[in-house]
Structures are given as structure tokens and as C-alpha cells.
Amino acid sequence: MNPVFEHDDLKKSGRAVIILSIMLMLVGSCTENFTQFAVLDVEVQFGQADLKRLLSLLLAFYSLIFAVRVFQADPVQTYRVMQKKLSDELNQRHSFNSDWQGAQISRLNTTKQEQERNVSDRDLRAKIAQEHNDKVNVVRAKASKMDARTQRLIRIRRQLDFGATITLHYALPCIFIGLALLVDVQPVVCPEPSEIRKAA
Structure with a gap:
């Protein structure tokens, strides 16, 4: 044919x-x-x-x-499949961001321990601890921001993919028939x- x-x-x-x-x-x-x-x-x-x-x-x-x-x-099953792909991709990205955050905090903890090992003054130790907490908060905020932005972009892309699929494969032929x-x-x-x- x-x-x-x-x-x-x-x-x-x-x-x-x-x-x-x-x-x-x-x-x-x-x-x-x-x-x-x-x-x-x-x-x-x-x-x-x-x-x-x-x-x-x-x-x-x-x-x-x-x-x-x-x-x-x-079409309903197509939507469910695309939603599952969206969920899987979001989970993978969230896992990646969590691993990145954990690695950064682990590095900061190691640095803090090395600094405290060489300091005996209580005030200096408190200052080191405060700086460490500030850096950890920055890392967490950055990871949260990255996660939210990535999830938003992934959702938009998946929605566009679904819209394009419905338009090209379902709606467009019906329009031409009409x-x-x-x-x-x-x-x-x-x-x-x-x-x-x-x-x-």
C-alpha cells in the first residue's frame, strides 16, 4: 500500500x-x-x-x-500514560536535587568539623557553627528553588507534549474532515x- x-x-x-x-x-x-x-x-x-x-x-x-x-x-489512557511519565520524571529530578543537597551539606559538615578541631575558644566555635548553619540554609533554599523551577518546567513541557499530541493526532484530522x-x-x-x- x-x-x-x-x-x-x-x-x-x-x-x-x-x-x-x-x-x-x-x-x-x-x-x-x-x-x-x-x-x-x-x-x-x-x-x-x-x-x-x-x-x-x-x-x-x-x-x-x-x-x-x-x-x-x-485518549484517556494516553493522558494517564503521560501523567505517569510526568510523575516518574518529577521523582527522578527530585531525587537528583536531594542527592545534590545532601552532598553539599555533607561537604559543609566536613569543613565545619575541620575548623572546630583547630579551635578551642567557645565564641569562635559558636561563630563557626552560625556560619555553618547559614551556609546550610543557603544550600537548602537553593535546592528548593531548583526543585520548584525544574518541576514547573517539566510540567509545562509535558503539558505541551500532551496538547500537541491531542491537536495533531486527534483534533487536526477532525477539523479537516469538517x-x-x-x-x-x-x-x-x-x-x-x-x-x-x-x-x-
Whole structure:
């Protein structure tokens, strides 16, 4: 089968519907006045109306297949799968930020212990402890900010992915079907080259 008209999944069947809809609209909007042509010296009658009927039948057939593919794809299940991917990605990123925060605090604790080992004065120890706490708070605030920003960006990206999937694979073919079947396009006969020269 021609790759253009493959229909073994939702994406391919939607593409076939869009192509047939465009072909039907083009035939209905502008075509030459052909009524017959020769095939192996045999005159064949095949006008614009015949071509439109053929394309309409093909569009109806592929629209039915597209509806079946939509039912099989299950948009609700698609949403659940994308939500699970979002949850998994958020958990992975949160784990990464937690590991980073733990490593930074561990490094600060090691530095604090080394400083306190060489200091016996109580006031200096208190100052070192205060500086250490301030640095730990900075690390925690930075990790929290990074986590919130990353989660927001991941959510936005996943929402855009889901919106693009719904638009391209579900909504767009339906829009083209509607344009092809509901819009009443008046046929416009393309002028012959000889008529264009006479008008000039």
C-alpha cells in the first residue's frame, strides 16, 4: 500500500484523512472542465463530480478507520500514560536535587568539623557553627528553588507534549474532515491558456 494511505495506527490513519480532505477540497474549489480522456485508445467519461464522489467515498472509509483507531488509542489512557511519565520524571529530578543537597551539606559538615578541631575558644566555635548553619540554609533554599523551577518546567513541557499530541493526532484530522464535508465550496473553473491570451 502507498505509505500515504497506510492506516495501521492512529497517526497514519489521521494523516490519510487529512490528505484526502485536502484533495477533496482542491477538486471542489478549482478544476479544469474535463469530461473524458483516453486510456489505451478508449474514451473514458470521468468528470469532476465523479472524482469528488470517489474522494468522498475514500474519505468516508478512512474516516471510519480513523474513528476505530481513536477508540483503540483511548485518549484517556494516553493522558494517564503521560501523567505517569510526568510523575516518574518529577521523582527522578527530585531525587537528583536531594542527592545534590545532601552532598553539599555533607561537604559543609566536613569543613565545619575541620575548623572546630583547630579551635578551642567557645565564641569562635559558636561563630563557626552560625556560619555553618547559614551556609546550610543557603544550600537548602537553593535546592528548593531548583526543585520548584525544574518541576514547573517539566510540567509545562509535558503539558505541551500532551496538547500537541491531542491537536495533531486527534483534533487536526477532525477539523479537516469538517472542512471537507461541511464547507460548501463553489467550483471555480480554471481558465484555459488560450482564454488567458485572448483576455490579454
